Amino acid sequence: MxxxxxxxxxxxxxxxxxxxxxxxxxxxxxxxxxxxxxxxxxxxxxxxxxxxxxxxxxxxxxxxxxxxxxxxxxxxxxxxxxxxxxxxxxxxxxxxxxxxxxxxxxxxxxxxxxxxxxxxxxxxxxxxxxxxxxxxxxxxxxxxxxxxxxxxxxxxxxxxxxMEYGKMIAGCTAALGTETGKIGYLGPLINDETRRYSSAAFLGAKYCWETYRKRPASELTFKVTWIGFWFNIPGKTLDPTKVADDYYNGGFDVVMSGIDTPEAAVQGKKAAEAGKKVKYVHYDLPTGCSLAPSICLGVPFYNxxxxxxxxxxxxxxxxxxxxxxxxGPDWQNLTNPTAGMIGFNPGQALGENQKFLDEFVKGMSSGSINLYKGPIKFQDGTDFVKAGETATEQQIWYMPQLLAGMDGPSK
CATH class of the missing domain: 3.40.50.2300 (Response regulator)
Structure with a gap:
């Protein structure tokens, strides 16, 4: 690499x-x-x-x-x-x-x-x-x-x-797992990195929603709520417990975590125990699905x-x-925590949709799927990547806005 x-x-x-x-x-x-x-x-x-x-x-x-x-x-x-x-x-x-x-x-x-x-x-x-x-x-x-x-x-x-690649895979699992077409993203503070990661998750979700679920992008909601820091600081940030609950109680049946702590999983488990058909995608830790195995779609992790x-x-x-x-990842050993720096562990809730995720990962590995190929627009309608071009390393790293199709503030 x-x-x-x-x-x-x-x-x-x-x-x-x-x-x-x-x-x-x-x-x-x-x-x-x-x-x-x-x-x-x-x-x-x-x-x-x-x-x-x-x-x-x-x-x-x-x-x-x-x-x-x-x-x-x-x-x-x-x-x-x-x-x-x-x-x-x-x-x-x-x-x-x-x-x-x-x-x-x-x-x-x-x-x-x-x-x-x-x-x-x-x-x-x-x-x-x-x-x-x-x-x-x-x-x-x-x-x-x-x-x-x-x-x-x-x-x-x-x-x-x-982790852009891990987030793309995570976004794909979210799109494969949602029945309402409403995905919530629990975001930390706002900067280039967090815009980059949430945008990558959206690109993965959009691709798999359109390609494998055969649904138009107009029927997919991808909402980002920023809490204001990497985890809850009472009195200073939004409470991620409440943000997660608002998602699960508001028709969002998949919540993706972009923060350091496990509120998406913990509140998802409570919602599922209350009879709601919800799922979550954890972040960071290889064992993240163990928090609520039956409703976990997967977890992108770092080594x-x-x-x-x-x-x-x-x-x-x-x-x-x-x-x-x-x-980046070792595409041939995504679930191996000693292989590449970026990995992904599929969760039980992915079920038979695993075959679509495998196809997606294979395409990313071979280069036949490149979600950074234009045209891609920012929220304000300007170009992130122009038609016929592929995003540079600098364009990817320094992400100034969220992408068109995402719901949530860029600043």
Missing amino acids: TKISKVSKFLGQIGLTVVLGSIVGACGGGSTPNSASSPAAGSGDYVVGMVLVGPKNDAGWNQVHFEGIQSAIQKVAGTKLEYVDKVNPGDRPNVKGSQVADDLIAKGAKFIIFNSDDFKDDALETAKKHTNVTVIHASGDYAWKDGKNFKNQANLGNIMGR WSIPYADALQKAKDGKYTSEFVWS
């Missing part, structure tokens, strides 16, 4: 296992790291510091990052992990990500990972301040020489997965251990140089 190439009050309800002890809260603007290492990792002389925007056991974005770096630690001998989670305005209103990184580095970290788009400036600040430390920002584009925001910072790298282990080994060997990694 070319190298241009998201706490929840439901955690107790869904019985997630807490792998490590709870972190000590921030005090006086600082924070106390927790340690995690594996016997297979050796002496642990090389310290990896991770700054997580949410809780490490959120059944989504943060958990899959945490599990990914744990796996990477096991692969790279002589390393150990120090981490701080819940670094966000709700849990730690007076703490910056760069402050947390300073604390981790003071305790010996030589390799720092920031796991949220919100940390882009913290990552750059940390890299500039600690030039002998390798800094990785999951998301972001400061290391992308062909991007709009390139910073020539040798010890700063960006790693991101091409962060692959790029994390690669970058970590390079840094430990003194060979790391700034790179922008935007890594």
Whole structure:
């Protein structure tokens, strides 16, 4: 693959296992790291510091990052992990990500990972301040020489997965699973990444609705509701529980998650138990369908251990140089969490429609299906991709609007 190439009050309800002890809260603007290492990792002389925007056991974005770096630690001998989670305005209103990184580095970290788009400036600040430390920002584009925001910072790298493809597959399952033609998308805050992902989900849904369901696009509703952050912050965001309930109670029989936490699944399970014929599509975590197996259409997921282990080994060997990694799926092993960085696990609720999803994936793999071929319009009627053209990497990454046919604000 070319190298241009998201706490929840439901955690107790869904019985997630807490792998490590709870972190000590921030005090006086600082924070106390927790340690995690594996016997297979050796002496642990090389310290990896991770700054997580949410809780490490959120059944989504943060958990899959945490599990990914744990796996990477096991692969790279002589390393150990120090981490701080819940670094966000709700849990730690007076703490910056760069402050947390300073604390981790003071305790010996030589390799720092920031796991949220919100940390882009913290990552750059940390890299500039600690030039002998390798800094990785999951998301972001400061290391992308062909991007709009390139910073020539040798010890700063960006790693991101091409979840556009996972979201297209997820959107396809939503279209295959809906009976009302109404798909709700639970969105976080609004930025290029979230517009990119929700638009990709729409493109997948539209294609499979028209191609396999044989229904016109005019009969498909794809609505995005933005809550205002990656997860619920009471008093600051919309409550994703209420947003999910509003969808399920308002005729939307499929809800797709684009946030870090499992409200789409939890509220979907409650709606199904109340007799509603609903389904959901999870996000981030390979085991997301286990939250409500009978109504899960599938889950697109990340495998962060692959790029994390690669970058970590390079840094430990003194060979790391700034790179922008935007890594995609291994199309032949989509369900294998150790293959490509992007995967997809179909859910029970997909049923006999699995054959259509297989056909869709096969077409994407071969290139016979390319949903980024024009003409594609933005919501305001202007061109995203003109007829006869295919979207460039920059057009895809820097998504300024939602697409025509989507319901929801772009800004």
